[in-house]
Amino acid sequence: MRGGVNRITESPMASVAPPEPLLKVADLPGRGRALVATRPIKPGEVLLSDSPLLLYPATLPSAAVFPFCSRCFRSFRSVATSSSVSTGGGPLPCPSCASLSLFCSRRCLSLAVTSSHSSWLCRALLHLPSLPVDLHAPALFLLAAYNLAASSPSDFLRLLSLEGALPDAPEAAALHPFVASLLPRPLPSGFSPELTAALLAKDKSNAFGLMEPFREEDAGERRVRAYGIYPNASFFNHDCLPNACRFDYVDGDGDRNTDIVVRAIHDIPEGREVCLSYFPVNWSYAERQRRLTEDYGFQCECDRCQVEKNWKDDEEVESMEEEEEEGGEGMETLEEENNEGGDGDGDFPHAYFFVRYLCDRENCGGTLAPQPPSPHGTLSNVMECNVCGQLRMEDNINEDVAEDGDGSMIDE
Numbered sequence: 001m002r003g004g005v006n007r008i009t010e011s012p013m014a015s016v017a018p019p020e021p022l023l024k025v026a027d028l029p030g031r032g033r034a035l036v037a038t039r040p041i042k043p044g045e046v047l048l049s050d051s052p053l054l055l056y057p058a059t060l061p062s063a064a065v066f067p068f069c070s071r072c073f074r075s076f077r078s079v080a081t082s083s084s085v086s087t088g089g090g091p092l093p094c095p096s097c098a099s100l101s102l103f104c105s106r107r108c109l110s111l112a113v114t115s116s117h118s119s120w121l122c123r124a125l126l127h128l129p130s131l132p133v134d135l136h137a138p139a140l141f142l143l144a145a146y147n148l149a150a151s152s153p154s155d156f157l158r159l160l161s162l163e164g165a166l167p168d169a170p171e172a173a174a175l176h177p178f179v180a181s182l183l184p185r186p187l188p189s190g191f192s193p194e195l196t197a198a199l200l201a202k203d204k205s206n207a208f209g210l211m212e213p214f215r216e217e218d219a220g221e222r223r224v225r226a227y228g229i230y231p232n233a234s235f236f237n238h239d240c241l242p243n244a245c246r247f248d249y250v251d252g253d254g255d256r257n258t259d260i261v262v263r264a265i266h267d268i269p270e271g272r273e274v275c276l277s278y279f280p281v282n283w284s285y286a287e288r289q290r291r292l293t294e295d296y297g298f299q300c301e302c303d304r305c306q307v308e309k310n311w312k313d314d315e316e317v318e319s320m321e322e323e324e325e326e327g328g329e330g331m332e333t334l335e336e337e338n339n340e341g342g343d344g345d346g347d348f349p350h351a352y353f354f355v356r357y358l359c360d361r362e363n364c365g366g367t368l369a370p371q372p373p374s375p376h377g378t379l380s381n382v383m384e385c386n387v388c389g390q391l392r393m394e395d396n397i398n399e400d401v402a403e404d405g406d407g408s409m410i411d412e
């Protein structure tokens with residue numbers, strides 16, 4: 001569904017944070033809060049840079065393939081090669097919980113003990129290895145969330161205001177007593193099994209994964225280094241053919257390395273809803289619907305799903321394989337099909353999106369978006385993959401995106 005089709009009721013909520021409010025929050029029937037373009041948006045424009053409300057590691061450092069700093073989340077490998085980050089002599093274990101938390105510098109260690117690595121959380125980590133491994137990530141989330149309740153009650157309320165009304169997370173029953181035994185007394189106001197379950201549901205619906213760098217040898221199995229809850233980016237709804245995608249540069253320099261950046265993939269008209277895909281765009285219809293139902297509690301009815309729900313399983317595989325194999329010549333054929341509206345059987349009207357915006361690197365599955373326009377508004381013809389980071393020059397970017405005004409080839 002698109003903004004042009006839906007009736008949009010503007011909510012009284014503030015527009016998304018500066019520098020430029022290119023998006024505003026709107027209530028869309030059947031979709032809850034959504035982000036809508038406040039003016040026509042050009043390919044590559046930065047729609048949002050968002051800092052996390054909270055971050056937590058996906059695993060304990062001992063289980064991480066490439067250990068990372070427990071505060072800034074940079075891998076020690078990247079810190080060692082960065083000119084602007086002082087390592088202070090290599091990974092520093094926390095003096096209290098030792099190798100359960102490692103820091104890249106004395107600065108990160110001293111900043112952490114006054115915020116994300118408070119003394120009770122540090123002691124709590126010592127008990128984490130007693131839990132089954134599959135509960136480590138949700139337990140780390142709960143510890144970070146209850147730590148936020150103590151350190152920044154307003155941010156904790158913001159976390160609670162996010163969407164996430166799924167039935168009780170099954171982990172809640174095991175994790176509530178665990179957390180209750182570790183929290184400092186007095187317990188936070190409102191602390192209850194229901195609050196723990198509600199927090200876990202917020203995490204499931206809203207957490208963004210900060211991924212380990214892409215490696216071809218991982219054969220598509222990418223590991224999550226950390227999860228973050230981003231208060232503004234949490235308003236993006238899902239579309240299986242998104243018009244924006246998000247980038248993260250966690251191993252980059254500067255204090256805002258854990259921010260996520262959302263950029264337009266192609267032209268977006270004013271008033272159109274801006275959506276991300278909550279997972280790689282090359283997933284099959286069945287995989288997408290399963291994930292959206294189980295983790296987000298809704299069935300997707302986007303334009304792409306409307307087409308693919310009528311496909312037989314083998315048709316889906318054939319169409320995707322055709323698109324991947326055909327390359328340049330295939331692209332023309334698929335574009336012709338698109339323009340003609342397809343021929344029914346084996347119809348793949350959104351092939352254009354895959355040819356143009358799906359990274360062609362083996363096992364990557366990332367989405368390409370142009371780099372931001374210059375300060376004078378000149379569009380970039382360099383496409384960047386949001387998974388492997390590959391940059392690709394694209395010819396005739398201005399001509400191609402004019403196809404139907406927003407670069408998509410979907411009939412609306």
Ligand SMILES: C[S@@+](CC[C@H](N)C(=O)[O-])C[C@H]1O[C@@H](n2cnc3c(N)ncnc32)[C@H](O)[C@@H]1O
Pocket residue numbers: 030031032033034162163164205206234235236237238239295296297298299300301
């Ligand atoms: C990250 S939140 C997005 C913002 C949310 N709509 C809100 O009101 O805060 C994810 C939730 O939004 C809703 N949602 C996202 N994409 C949707 C879609 N395409 N159709 C219907 N609901 C959607 C689902 O309830 C999902 O669990």
